[in-house]
Amino acid sequence: MPELPDVETFRRYLESRALGKVVTRAEVSAPAMVRNGSPRRLRSRLGGARFRATHRHGKYLFLECDRGGWLLLHFGMTGYPRMGRRVASRDPARFRVRFDDGTTLTFHDVRKLGTIGWVEDVQSFIRARRLGPDALDMPWETFRARLGRAKGTVKTALMNQRAVAGIGNVYADEILFRAGLHPAAKAPLPDSTWRRLHRALRTVLARAIAAGADPSRVPRTFLLPNRRTHGRCPRCGRPLSTLRLGGRTAYYCERDQPPRRREAHGGVSQTACGTRP
DNA sequence: ACGTGCTCCTGTGTGC
DNA sequence: TGCACACAGGAGCACG
Numbered sequence: 001m002p003e004l005p006d007v008e009t010f011r012r013y014l015e016s017r018a019l020g021k022v023v024t025r026a027e028v029s030a031p032a033m034v035r036n037g038s039p040r041r042l043r044s045r046l047g048g049a050r051f052r053a054t055h056r057h058g059k060y061l062f063l064e065c066d067r068g069g070w071l072l073l074h075f076g077m078t079g080y081p082r083m084g085r086r087v088a089s090r091d092p093a094r095f096r097v098r099f100d101d102g103t104t105l106t107f108h109d110v111r112k113l114g115t116i117g118w119v120e121d122v123q124s125f126i127r128a129r130r131l132g133p134d135a136l137d138m139p140w141e142t143f144r145a146r147l148g149r150a151k152g153t154v155k156t157a158l159m160n161q162r163a164v165a166g167i168g169n170v171y172a173d174e175i176l177f178r179a180g181l182h183p184a185a186k187a188p189l190p191d192s193t194w195r196r197l198h199r200a201l202r203t204v205l206a207r208a209i210a211a212g213a214d215p216s217r218v219p220r221t222f223l224l225p226n227r228r229t230h231g232r233c234p235r236c237g238r239p240l241s242t243l244r245l246g247g248r249t250a251y252y253c254e255r256d257q258p259p260r261r262r263e264a265h266g267g268v269s270q271t272a273c274g275t276r277p
Numbered sequence: 278a279c280g281t282g283c284t285c286c287t288g289t290g291t292g293c
Numbered sequence: 294t295g296c297a298c299a300c301a302g303g304a305g306c307a308c309g
Binding site: 281282284287289291292 | 296299
């Protein structure tokens with residue numbers, strides 16, 4: 001589920017492997033995934049061009065062409081890029097860029113929830129989509145300005161791409177876990193709590209990126225590898241609880257993330273931290 | 278203006 | 294054991 005750390009990992013991967021080579025051909029196998037522009041436009045703009053830079057904003061990845069304009073990649077739920085001579089993947093290719101040195105950039109996405117596109121200007125795209133500032137290395141002042149007046153649950157606020165870009169379901173849970181805050185906690189929150197969330201956000205994103213967003217490589221204190229049925233809290237070892245919030249499943253530890261106020265949130269699952277202290 | 282729920286899509290894992 | 298179906302969830306949208 002590509003969120004900011006995953007997409008940043010993709011960016012670094014392509015930055016080191018896809019720049020400077022001449023594109024001989026671009027092939028679109030899933031035309032429905034092209035949302036910005038058209039397959040035809042992608043082919044014509046990419047043919048003969050070279051990628052000269054990468055950029056990421058939130059969960060969006062951009063590759064700049066030396067003739068101007070940017071290839072836009074969004075990975076949805078199951079998307080990922082691969083560079084290689086042979087296309088060795090069990091997942092079907094949805095989009096492919098062939099280079100003059102025989103290598104290929106392939107966009108895999110089983111569920112086709114990702115998107116491919118062409119943008120003339122990255123900042124215009126961000127403005128048009130009304131995306132908030134990127135969550136990575138976000139200063140406290142920006143964080144407070146964007147979220148300080150949020151309403152509703154904190155988790156929803158963190159996941160709102162128009163407030164802060166890059167956080168999805170998995171890392172919202174991770175941040176809340178690190179901050180020791182219940183996912184159904186309701187804004188407004190005291191500044192001290194937003195501070196805690198901000199620090200957690202910075203630490204979580206930095207460490208996830210350092211681990212290449214690989215669940216098997218993130219710190220042991222992370223919730224990420226434990227978010228599954230019968231998963232346990234890495235801190236206290238109790239079974240994790242789940243909660244349905246805005247159609248998404250929140251994983252959390254009832255002991256380490258107590259609700260700060262008594263609030264009427266429904267549907268705490270029975271897999272809850274069962275054993276007592 | 279905000280929250281909720283549906284839609285897209287398909288493989289996996291749960292539960293009867 | 295086998296099959297059906299809920300679930301996974303990013304984003305955009307309609308609706309209340």
